[in-house]
Amino acid sequence: MALGRTLGILVPALIVVGAAGAYALTWRSSFDPVPRPDPASFDADLVARGTQLAAVGNCIACHTVPGGDAFAGGLAVPTPFGTVYSTNITPDEKTGIGTWSLAAFRRSLHDGLDRDGHHLYPAFPYDQFTLLSDNDVEALYAYLMTRRAVENQPPPNELPFPLNIRATVAGWKLLFFDSGRFAPDPGKSDQWNRGAYLAEGLGHCGGCHTPRNALGAREKDEAWNGGMAEGWTAYPINENSPAPIPWSADALAFYLRNGWHQDHGVSRGPMAEVTGNLGRLSDEGVEAIAVYTASRMGAPEVPDAGPALAASVIEAPGEGQTSDTQTQPEDTDEAQGQASGTQAQSEDAGFARGAEIYAAACASCHEGDRPQPYGGLDFHLSTAVNASNPQNIVIVTFWGLPPADGMASAVMPGFEGVLSDLDTINLLTYLRREFTDKPDWEGVGELVTATRTGEHPVSVRPADMIERAPRNLGAKEEP
């Protein structure tokens, strides 16, 4: 239905824009195929730098089917417009990019065109990769051209007419795409600029964390204001971050490197892949991304106030003792008009039921002594429970955090079979009221049902999704 509505706008818009721009824009020259470069011809230092850059770009996440060969493509990427299958970017000459010259590769990243001159769908985030410096493009090229060539032809995309005609992308580009390299802000530090370059360009944080318009383009004036990724909510990572304890640059650097932080919990969903890859990056790169991101969130330029702040947040609303369900959470600071209503609801049967479920099924871990990332997070600190949209807490409640193979990892069992839809709603309502000072979520019931039935599809993978692939040699290669 949403697709139909979107197409209603999309089709006329794209036909008009496409027709206007078609003559000028759709035709692009082809780069001649080149013989596959000899892997030994690339400088080892350049390849090593490309390894780190590929980790920043998280290339492997989209260009690899879990359990399959690294970079061989074929992963189904669901979009509101249809399914796009990622391409094979191994140096295989038949099905990969083995015959691509450096110039052809550079053009794909900077301008979204394949070697033949066809427009690439913006599921490939060239609208952000366009910021990449030529030097970094060369390093990425060296890295990919020294991977193992895998012959694998991904399935054709499943897109409706007219989107299945690549020329329509020319119209999209005319509206939403600006080709251009990164321009540093001379008023900011080198580290800040380094972070901006990595986060806005190759890191393409905005690919998930920025909302998109009806045509699938990022809303430029809502940069990093929260979006979606594989059915998960990508939280706002600007000044609207819902984290109960504001992120500091130090906390972000630790989180991006390790995939968890004492005051924020563990990364999961598609973000687990991101932190899994960034953990392999040099400290310099992670810290720069953290400094830049923290500044976007409005973090104060002071040392990490972590532990003291954490204690104050934990002690803030209600003492969290679940046995005294008759006691009101301290809701009185909420919008005055709502206060009495909230108070009344807090006594209702659903809230009490949620409290019982929490005490019996959640508290033993979430109020236990084990520190992060192995213990359950105190829900006062939970971004998921504080967020304006309960999607992520619904996913984790149902399917937990699957364990990683062969390594210690955060783990949480799923409660899909334990909790009925109604009990899930009761539990989430309890968590929201007991552990935050935010108003009730709206539409939790629909979300719970749609998520459980798969009407709202989500991906649930272990934190080490990439590394678990048995034949995925590229993913484990060290810089």
Place this chain on the structure above:
Amino acid sequence: MTTRLTVNGAVVDAESDPDTPLLYVLRDELGLHGAKYGCGLGQCGACTVMVDGTAVLSCLMPLLTVEGRKVLTVEGLGTADAPGPMQAAFIAEQAAQCGYCIPGMMMRAQATLTANPGASEQEIREALEFNLCRCGTHIRILRAILRAQGEMQQAAASRPVGEDVL
């Protein structure tokens, strides 16, 4: 206060506290010792039973969430004298060494094949991935499940239309 539920087809009024894990109710109150206590943290799968057709970890499931629901344990799959297809297949393949994980394995497999009778070997492997076996009899366990799947499919093919076994 009692909690009414159905266990292996029989209506039961459990007297345990509502926050008692289903595993303890099964073992301590109802004397059903098939489901095992492994880790108690929902990480090993030894306590797996089926509730309303879905595999759940009974060590994590408070009794209060089972009210009015249908629980199936390994005892409900058959008896020592007349083992059901899943049990018979595990016996035939001698899939157990110490056997501690086996009831959980059988229930996870039963739930998987109930939801998807034609599950591929890969789908079975993925479904069973959660359940740990420290003896390392995975190959035999997998063989047993595939054998059970074959026998269940044959039985389904020869069964009169409309007859519901589970």
